[in-house]
Amino acid sequence: MRVDLKFNSASYSEKQRFFLECWYNMVHQYSVDSYRLKTMNPVNSARELYSVWSMSHASKEDKFLVFKEAVEVISASKDVFDAQELRLLHHLKSFSSKIKKDNVEFDNSSLVVPIASSLYKQLEGNFITQCQEYLTKTLVENGDEPTEEGELQSMKSLISNFLSALLDRGSSIESLFNFYKGILAKDQGAPDYPFEKRLGLLFRILNSDIQEFKVAFALYGINSSTERVFPDQIGILPLKQGDYFSLFPPRPV
Incomplete structure (x- = not known):
């Protein structure tokens, strides 16, 4: 785990400190976690599930492993999902007991592809915004409230999936690290530049239109x-x- 030795935690709440520590460690170029970000998140997990199950030549074992991993990864961020995404995830999870390593065919197996496709389209358009809304509520609106049991671990998982989705959308590890150094951790403790302003600026940049x-x-x-x-x-x-x-x-x- 990489730690920012220059980080001054005095002006942040426990949740805000945890968020900043996670961001720094996960996007540091020499951190093991930065390599994990390049793997799976809810968006590309749903996309891979749809893609692999659409392939006529995909093996039963491949379909089984992809389904199992996709449901696990997607479920880890369900706290930010809307009602439609939760409903689609529930349908996928209901198939879990029927999909076996040596047999992925069952009565409703033909529904896996359209459900995964619909969930992917939903997450592709919503997930990053949903993460931002969750982080704003957790770190700003409820930033000073006591931390509940398991909350930090859930936040860590969401931050990882959020950063991974940003990479999948086209960001780079270097740009995400520069956001930390240039926005989130710059001039720490400045009274006219509190954490909520830094977070708001970060999200405005992430949501801005791509320019040439x-x-x-x-x-x-x-x-x-x-x-x-x-x-x-x-x-x-x-x-x-x-x-x-x-x-x-x-x-x-």
């Missing part, structure tokens, strides 16, 4: 002897002089 940018790289060490052999392109990156990019530094007249 032009990126320019400055290259140094190019001289007259290497200029002739320098390529016009490296991989998918074109190298050229222009309004946005200059390959060679200006020369004195």
